[in-house]
Amino acid sequence: xxxxxxxxxGLVQVGGxxxxxxxxSGGDISKNGMGxxxxxxxxxxxxxxxxxxxxxxxxxxxxxxxxxxxxxxxxKNTVYLQMTSLRPGDTAVYYCAVDPWGHRSGAPSVFGDFxxxxxxxxxxxxx
Numbered sequence: 756x757x758x759x760x761x762x763x764x765g766l767v768q769v770g771g772x773x774x775x776x777x778x779x780s781g782g783d784i785s786k787n788g789m790g791x792x793x794x795x796x797x798x799x800x801x802x803x804x805x806x807x808x809x810x811x812x813x814x815x816x817x818x819x820x821x822x823x824x825x826x827x828x829x830x831k832n833t834v835y836l837q838m839t840s841l842r843p844g845d846t847a848v849y850y851c852a853v854d855p856w857g858h859r860s861g862a863p864s865v866f867g868d869f870x871x872x873x874x875x876x877x878x879x880x881x882x
Contacts, residue, residue, distance in 0.1 A: 757782035757871055759851050764876030767841055775836040775876060777851030785829035788854035790869055791836045793847035793878075800866065803849070804836060807858040814862035818844070841880045848875040 763775040777789070791803040804825035805814040813825050824837040834851055852869035863869070 757784060757853060759853070759871060759873035761849060761851055761873040761876040764849060764878045766879045766881060769842060769880060769882050771841050771880070772837070772839045773841065773878060775838070775849055775851075775878075777834040777836075777873060779832040779834075779853070784832055784834075784853055786857050788856055788859060789825075789827060789834045790852050790854060790863065790866070791825060791834070791849060792852065792866065792869075793845075793849045794875075795847040798847075800850075801847075802863055802866065805854070805859065805862060806834065812858060814859070816862065838878070841878075843880050843882050846879050848877050850875045 757779050758781050760778050767773055786808050788807045790805045792800050793803055794800040802816045803819045804823055806825045806827050810827050822840045827834045850872050852872045854869055
């Protein structure tokens with residue numbers, strides 16, 4: 756069973772940058788698409804970014820477009836989320852998850868078929 760571990764979160768000032776990592780263990784994710792999501796207190800989980808198995812196709816949620824960048828290194832079984840120009844509204848727990856499909860034709864609108872999920876990493880943006 757694949758397990759995911761996110762890292763790289765922390766406290767950052769407005770306008771700062773962070774790079775999150777999602778490392779998979781216990782299995783190979785190189786044939787799976789991967790997603791990043793986030794959830795702020797009392798809010799629904801939100802889609803942030805998706806990358807297909809090869810890294811050649813990416814999709815971004817509206818809040819991430821132009822500021823965040825998803826990438827992957829299949830040799831390291833790792834997916835990254837580079838976040839720039841961070842705002843207080845980006846404060847949330849960030850999760851990565853495995854897509855059972857290697858490729859999607861568009862950004863996911865529902866997340867129920869994603870899994871497993873990592874435990875999340877907290878990102879806090881202070882003003």
